[in-house]
Amino acid sequence: MLESMSPQRPGRRFDRGHTDDLMSFLAVSPSPYHAVAGAAERLEKAGFRQVEETDAWDGAAGGRYVTRGGAIVAWYVPEGAAPSTPYRIMGAHTDSPNLRVKPLPDTGAHGWRQIAVEIYGGTLLNTWLDRDLGLSGRLTLRDGSTELVSVDRPLLRVPQLAVHLDRSVNADGLKLDKQRHMTPVWGLGKVAEGDLMSFVAGEAGVREKDVAGWDLMVHSVEPPAYLGRDRELLAGPRMDNLLSVHAATTALITVATGDEPLDCVPVLAAFDHEENGSQSDTGAEGPLLGNVLRRSALARGGTFEDAARALAGSVCLSSDTGHAVHPNYAERHEPGHHPVPNGGPILKVNVNQRYATDGAGRAVFAAACERAGVPWQNFVSNNAMPCGTTIGPITAARHGITTVDIGVAILSMHSARELCGADDPHYLADALTAFLEG
Incomplete structure (x- = not known):
């Protein structure tokens, strides 16, 4: 079936349990490090075991x-899988645009204590104004170990200038300087070097003198919530792209613990740093996924030839959020392609390879949705609007794998708080499960 199913729901199939679980995952994943820890915990409960890259497999x-x-990166080897058995990969990313703490964080002026931050990714700056913010991330200790930390209560705030002091703001629009206007306040008094690190170390339960480095960021402490008269919408933070990470983790666990025979090795690959180009050792352009796939084939007694055959027969669904049609800005969208919330996952196409989808990939995705009984929609950008990109083209080019870009249509992408249809997370998980089942 090559034509998309109708975006109008044939009947309510809302799965409260799945969406509730997504909300819980979002709430406990304020940073990429927490998201990885949460996914790993779910995998462990399903019988997966962690292996170290430095160990023999x-x-x-x-x-x-x-x-x-x-x-x-997680994978499940079925009984009897050969070294040349192809992979079915679900790609996603764990990072979201936000404000990240600078190396010398303690700053302030005029009696205010503030935290120096750097803008990460293409965030909508105004969405971080006048919002209660927490602090999260990881601390690296002198012995090389890491400690996650999350201060999930109102701690910081980026205060907006009052309209009385900016009379033209509603007429001319809000203009924010990333350096001067985005520094959060977190108290009053004299600025003292080491204040933040002393506080964070205490929150993490470690000694300040043991902290050798940190990767910290701010997050909105407002929890995810259903929205609307019929609660058919979901509002929450970091849905770009933890919604996909959650759906892919769910799908992998479902096929690994199910009775359906598998003719592939299903894989979850959730990367960091997608929002700033993926060029890192934990990004999609790094060696992590390729190393795992080749080592898995070799560990099953394969040769270079077997590993190459496995990759040549593999397919990746790169899942990331896309744009639902905005009711107040419909002219910004491609007129013939208006994805709507609760219309099912979207197939993302760009002939200039900002998305990796081609006709063969379209057929794979359509077959998975048909098998799952899930509606799906097409997405393409307005020709007058620059198109974003994903890990899809990177995965296709780096590994020579047929890759299809898909996702869930949302509003307010890159906001501190985004909006999607409450049915769509389960639609996506169902489609990914069917994809892994072949």
Whole structure:
């Protein structure tokens, strides 16, 4: 079936349990490091075991995963899988645009204590104004170990200038300087070097003198919530792209613990640093995924030839959020392609390869949605609007794998708080499960 199913729902199939679980995952994943830890915990409960990249791997059947910072790759080897058995990969990313703490964080002026931050990714700056913010991330200790930290209560705030002092703001629009206007306040008094690190170390339960480095960021402490008269919408933080990470983790666990025979090795690959180009050791352009796929084939007794055959037969669904049609700005969208919330996952196409989808990939995605009984929609950008990109083209080019860009249509992308249809997360998870089942 090559034509998309109608975006109008044939009947309510809302799965409260799945969406509730997504909300819980979003709430406990304020940073990429927390998202990886949350996904790993779910995999462990399903029987997966962690392996270290520095250890020798065996080729026995079962589920395994590796973590590196804000990235996780997990895979399940079915009984009887050959070294040349192809992979079915679900790609996603764990990072979201936000404000990140600078190396010398303690600053302030005029009796205010503030935290120096750097803008990460293409965030909508105004969405961080006048919002209660927490602090999260990881601390690196002198012995090389890491400690996650999350201060999930109102701690910081980026105060907006009152309209009385900016009389033209509603007529001319809000203009924010990233350096001067985005520094959060967190108290009053004299600025003292080491204040923030002393506080964070205490929150993490470690000694300040043991902290050698940190990767910290701010997050909105407002929890995810259903929205609308019929609660058919979901509002929450970091849905770009933890919604996909959650759906892919769910799908992998479903096929690994189910009775459906598998003719592939299903894989979850959730990377960091997608929002700033993926060029890192934990990004999609790094070696992590390729190393895992080749080592898995070799651990099962394969050769270079077997590993190459496995990759040549593999397919990746790169899942990331896309744009739902905005009711107040419909002219910004391509007139013939208006994805709507609760219309099912979107197939993302760009002939200039900002998305990796081609006709063959379209057929794979359509077959998965048909098998799952899930509606789906087409997405393409307005020719007058620059098109974003994903890990899809990077995965296709780096590994020579047929890659299809898909996702869930949302509003307010890159805001501190985004909006999607409450049915769509389960639609996506169902489609990914069917994709892994072949």
